[in-house]
Amino acid sequence: MKRIAILNGPNLDRLGKREPEIYGRATLADLEAALRKEFAGEAELEFFQSNHEGALIDKIAALAEAKFDGLVINGAAFTHTSVALRDALAGSGLRAVEVHISNIYKREEFRHHSLTAPVCVAVISGLGLEGYHAAVRFLTKA
Numbered sequence: 001m002k003r004i005a006i007l008n009g010p011n012l013d014r015l016g017k018r019e020p021e022i023y024g025r026a027t028l029a030d031l032e033a034a035l036r037k038e039f040a041g042e043a044e045l046e047f048f049q050s051n052h053e054g055a056l057i058d059k060i061a062a063l064a065e066a067k068f069d070g071l072v073i074n075g076a077a078f079t080h081t082s083v084a085l086r087d088a089l090a091g092s093g094l095r096a097v098e099v100h101i102s103n104i105y106k107r108e109e110f111r112h113h114s115l116t117a118p119v120c121v122a123v124i125s126g127l128g129l130e131g132y133h134a135a136v137r138f139l140t141k142a
């Protein structure tokens with residue numbers, strides 16, 4: 001069975017409460033339950049959320065050491081700012097899919113650039129929480 005990790009960055013712990021007009025009303029726990037339900041028996045899923053850049057980097061290194069099969073990452077605001085997160089992904093050798101709940105290209109200009117996208121296999125932006133499902137589906141098959 002493929003082992004796939006789902007990493008969420010800063011403020012995504014407040015999903016469901018935070019700007020629901022942009023990110024919706026479902027919580028991170030709802031997302032985890034929905035993914036576990038869809039991929040039961042198909043993929044082993046591990047979930048991790050942190051508001052701290054270093055914690056996300058440490059987690060990526062641990063997943064690399066554990067030789068995970070894939071990684072779904074919503075780096076949230078760190079997507080646009082973190083060279084360290086990009087370096088962690090690049091150095092991990094993990095197949096990563098970047099997910100954004102909102103369409104970052106429809107929003108403020110500072111969100112249009114992703115430092116992490118070039119070291120990911122693909123980017124999904126604007127499909128809401130369905131983006132995570134699509135990413136896990138892809139990584140499960142790939």
Ligand code: DQA
Nearest residue numbers: 074076077099100101102111
């Ligand atoms: C986000 C988009 C980012 O620009 C923002 O900082 C987030 C969430 C998204 O999922 O749409 O926190 O990654």
